Amino acid sequence: METIEVDVAIIGGGPAGCTCALYTSRADLKTVILDKNPSVGALAITHQIANYPGVSSEMSGEALLTLMRDQAIEYGTDYRRAQVFGVDVNGDWKTVYTPEGTFKSRALVLASGAMGRPASFKGEADFLGRGVSYCATCDGAFYKNREVAVVGANKEALEEAQVLTKFASVVHWITSNDPKKDDLHAQDLMQQPNVRHWSKTRLLEIDGNEGGVTGVILKSRSEEVQQSLSLDGVFVYMSGSKPITDFIGDQIAFKEDGGVVVDDFMATTSEGVWAIGDIRNTPFKQAVVAASDGCIAAMAIDRFLNSRKAIRVDWVHA
Ligand SMILES: Cc1cc2nc3c(=O)[nH]c(=O)nc-3n(C[C@H](O)[C@H](O)[C@H](O)COP(=O)(O)OP(=O)(O)OC[C@H]3O[C@@H](n4cnc5c(N)ncnc54)[C@H](O)[C@@H]3O)c2cc1C
Incomplete structure (x- = not known):
């Protein structure tokens, strides 16, 4: 199966991942988003998003997400539907495993969101977004x-x-x-x-x-x-949503509530790996917060990669 090299690999195509990709692509970094499914994330299932600055209060979450994704693609992001099942964060080049291929990146961004509990009350799923x-x-x-x-x-x-x-x-x-x-x-x-x-x-x-x-x-x-x-x-509010981190294992530090530990630049405890959006289990889970995380990480990544231009791949023995 093919191995694809990029500067930045982003796992998850929600508002966090798309915003990060918009910034890294505009900074001329070769960026790929690996997204399991554009219709199942938290923003994608939001019927009406009345509090995202600058967009119509009638807009659905899915429509807003499509705008964000298209904007990132317009600036050069390679968006691929692929479910990540494993990562290796050791070394300067990070490896991301999907059924569609393996990706090697100089910077890895975790943006897979958090999963709510399944609707369990009679009528809950039927009226989600309608009451x-x-x-x-x-x-x-x-x-x-x-x-x-x-x-x-x-x-x-x-x-x-x-x-x-x-x-x-x-x-x-x-x-x-x-x-x-x-x-x-x-x-x-x-x-x-x-x-x-x-x-x-x-x-x-x-x-x-x-x-x-x-x-x-x-x-x-x-x-x-x-x-x-x-x-x-x-x-x-029956039980809190859980960050989606099953593909990471114990390679980075987590908080007691399952959120990924990050610093002010959204960097995790593993150098070259960032985490943004609901995967951090932020106290205020909002699309605008996730987008802001994506911007911060992207700018930190640009700075990080510019300081390490000389790094060579270590799996090509020519
Ligand atoms: C019902 C509901 C209503 C909401 N209403 C509002 C609102 O009105 N206003 C507001 O600001 N916020 C609202 N929110 C919160 C907001 O949607 C989230 O805070 C925001 O979407 C988080 O963004 P994210 O990018 O971190 O995650 P998500 O939007 O959840 O995106 C995560 C993406 O990662 C992908 N993914 C997951 N696992 C993998 C994997 N293994 N491999 C590859 N891809 C993967 C998913 O397919 C998804 O596309 C609402 C949330 C819910 C659930």
């Missing part, structure tokens, strides 16, 4: 003076429910267990005048019609019968 959301910061403003539910009791659920109290008329907070008495964030949330806490209650089903979500069905541990609730939005 079901995983991001109050992104979608909260759509629910001004409307009723919403927040499902889950983890830190993210608490923070996102607080965001929603600024917009929604009522935030129904649904938790299968009671929050601890010393959890100050939970106590503070429950003090908000527009929060109704459904304690020891499970979400059974999300209902809706062609217009989107219309309500939920709940079952409280203390009640015999199920209850239905009319509302317009359901924000689900």
Whole structure:
């Protein structure tokens, strides 16, 4: 199988990878993006992206991603659909393994994002982007003076429910267990005048019609019968998303939460390897943050490669 040499290999074609490629290509570095599937990343499945600066609030995530990808390609990026199954980060030249071929690069960028949990509630997948959301910061403003539910009791659920109290008329907070008495964030949330806490209650089903979500069905541990609730939005926070790092093994350092450790320049603990976007498990997972990471890494890579122009490949013995 062929081996392709490039200056920069980027694993993942989301906003992080495409932005990095735009900058490295414009800096005249031979750049390849290896992308498993342009339709499955976090931005690609976002129905409407109303908070990316400079683009129409009606735009879908997929349309924005296509613009980003096309712009990188226009400046010379080689975009290839390929699923990376392994990397070797030792030495000056990094190796990336895909079923379509092997890539050798002087700089390697990890931008494979994070994987959310699979939709598990009845109706969750059907109404994703039409009332079901995983991001109050992104979608909260759509629910001004409307009723919403927040499902889950983890830190993210608490923070996102607080965001929603600024917009929604009522935030129904649904938790299968009671929050601890010393959890100050939970106590503070429950003090908000527009929060109704459904304690020891499970979400059974999300209902809706062609217009989107219309309500939920709940079952409280203390009640015999199920209850239905009319509302317009359901924000689900059951378990955090996990950075996609299975192809890296233990070749770089990870944080306890699974995110890749990087410095201010997005460099990992392995020289010549950068990590950008949701793979870092950033506290604020947003397209604009991922794009910014990509820009920072690209500029750092340009500087790094310019300082090492003389490096020769070590697998050609001519
Ligand atoms: C439902 C939803 C709604 C959201 N709404 C908003 C919003 O309104 N506004 C906002 O700013 N942000 C929003 N976000 C967050 C935003 O989409 C992410 O923060 C952003 O897309 C992260 O970019 P990324 O490039 O790191 O990862 P991704 O966009 O996830 O891209 C990762 C890419 O890597 C590829 N990949 C994965 N594994 C491999 C592999 N082994 N080999 C090759 N390629 C691989 C994937 O196919 C994918 O194309 C939303 C997220 C979700 C899930």
